[in-house]
Amino acid sequence: xxxxxxxxxxxxVLIGIGTFxxxxxxxxxxxxxxxxxxxxxxxxxxxxxxxxxxxxxxILWPAATQGEPDPSRLxxxxxxxxxxxxxxxxxxxxxSGIITLLVMIYFLA
Amino acid sequence: MASSxxxxxxxxxxxxxxxxxxxxxxxxxxxxxxxxxxxxxxxETFSFSLLAVAGAAQFAAIQQMVDNAPTIIVLAxxxxxxxxxxxxxxxxxxxxxxxxxxxxxxxxxxxxxxxxALAVSEFxxxxxxxxxxxxxxxxGAASLISPFWFGMTLVGALVGNAIPDAFALDFALPxxxxxxxxxxxxxxxxxxxxxxxxxxxxxxxxxxxxxxLLIAAVLAMMAGAQTELWLERRGKWN
Numbered sequence: 578x579x580x581x582x583x584x585x586x587x588x589x590v591l592i593g594i595g596t597f598x599x600x601x602x603x604x605x606x607x608x609x610x611x612x613x614x615x616x617x618x619x620x621x622x623x624x625x626x627x628x629x630x631x632x633x634x635x636i637l638w639p640a641a642t643q644g645e646p647d648p649s650r651l652x653x654x655x656x657x658x659x660x661x662x663x664x665x666x667x668x669x670x671x672x673s674g675i676i677t678l679l680v681m682i683y684f685l686a
Numbered sequence: 687m688a689s690s691x692x693x694x695x696x697x698x699x700x701x702x703x704x705x706x707x708x709x710x711x712x713x714x715x716x717x718x719x720x721x722x723x724x725x726x727x728x729x730e731t732f733s734f735s736l737l738a739v740a741g742a743a744q745f746a747a748i749q750q751m752v753d754n755a756p757t758i759i760v761l762a763x764x765x766x767x768x769x770x771x772x773x774x775x776x777x778x779x780x781x782x783x784x785x786x787x788x789x790x791x792x793x794x795x796x797x798x799x800x801x802x803a804l805a806v807s808e809f810x811x812x813x814x815x816x817x818x819x820x821x822x823x824x825x826g827a828a829s830l831i832s833p834f835w836f837g838m839t840l841v842g843a844l845v846g847n848a849i850p851d852a853f854a855l856d857f858a859l860p861x862x863x864x865x866x867x868x869x870x871x872x873x874x875x876x877x878x879x880x881x882x883x884x885x886x887x888x889x890x891x892x893x894x895x896x897x898x899l900l901i902a903a904v905l906a907m908m909a910g911a912q913t914e915l916w917l918e919r920r921g922k923w924n
Contacts, residue, residue: 578725579754585730587757592747592764593737599768601794603775609783612776615911622879622910623769623903624742625870629880630887630902631746631763632863637888640752641856650857657861661868667709670865671716678857 649681695819699804699826706800706831713741713862714835718842719849720745720859724752728843735839739798739832742866743767749859755896763896766903774802781809782824784817793824801827875917879910 580588603610612620636654638644657674661667714735721731726748738744747764755763774797782793805824809815815823849855871877883906890898917923 578752580751585726588747588760589734589737591761595761595765596738596740596768597795599771600775600797602772603779604782604794605790609780617773618911618914619907620770620773622907623766625876625879626883626903626906627767628863628867630883630899631749632860633884633887634891635860654860654864657864658868661865662871665869667865667869670868671861674861
């Protein structure tokens with residue numbers, strides 16, 4: 578990371594303020610009013626719209642291998658995703674992914 | 687009498703929120719590790735958890751910062767992840783609306799996925815609960831998780847500095863994201879949103895400033911919403 582200390586603090590403080598106002602929006606400012614259906618319909622998908630796009634390049638082109646696809650990391654990602662999808666359990670997903678990666682690195686290295 | 691029922695509502699929230707510690711503790715620790723590995727100081731890492739109190743958005747911001755993205759992009763990404771909380775805020779407004787402003791501000795600061803879900807189901811079951819008890823229940827559900835979120839971030843930050851590179855910590859962040867995505871896919875519409883998000887993010891990866899991600903997010907949200915409408919029209923939604 579090449580950001581200056583000032584830039585890092587700016588990011589942190591603005592995210593804190595912005596997040597507060599998102600949370601405060603209806604409870605504190607707009608009050609008890611219905612959100613139009615079409616907006617709700619889009620908001621429902623915000624986590625699954627942002628996180629997969631963020632993670633995909635990290636898995637395909639990991640920085641640790643200078644952007645070269647790496648079988649250990651691909652397999653670990655696949656296992657973590659599959660376990661999370663089928664078990665709906667966040668911790669099981671993290672644990673299975675990390676264990677897969679460490680086992681693969683141990684055997685391939 | 688009144689104060690004892692407020693206290694019991696608070697304690698009920700506290701108890702109902704306790705199981706979430708199982709996820710919050712490792713998750714916060716992981717954030718501390720990932721953020722310090724990325725180059726944040728211990729104080730910056732701790733302050734981030736303290737000010738934002740938002741798991742996934744913090745991880746997303748760290749990734750953008752690792753890519754040296756400008757502030758506007760870091761902010762847009764983190765807030766996009768947190769936009770769902772506007773929906774939570776709207777769902778809670780009818781119940782918490784009558785409370786004094788300072789209580790609503792306090793509740794807003796501590797509004798996250800877990801206590802939102804608990805509170806809405808509790809308030810739907812017991813609409814006759816007085817407002818002050820509702821606030822007490824809500825804050826009760828937040829007050830075990832929050833100190834652990836802050837404290838374990840600090841522990842993670844201290845530990846992260848001591849872990850050698852051989853442990854492939856670079857991959858803790860992607861795995862954390864993946865662990866959040868799998869369980870969030872509850873309907874075919876969510877699955878479509880995931881597929882569009884991944885394809886568009888990879889397809890637009892050539893764009894500068896990680897702008898491709900924001901385009902992908904908008905397209906994926908629209909894809910999810912349209913899939914939902916389509917399923918609804920065919921009578922296959924809910």
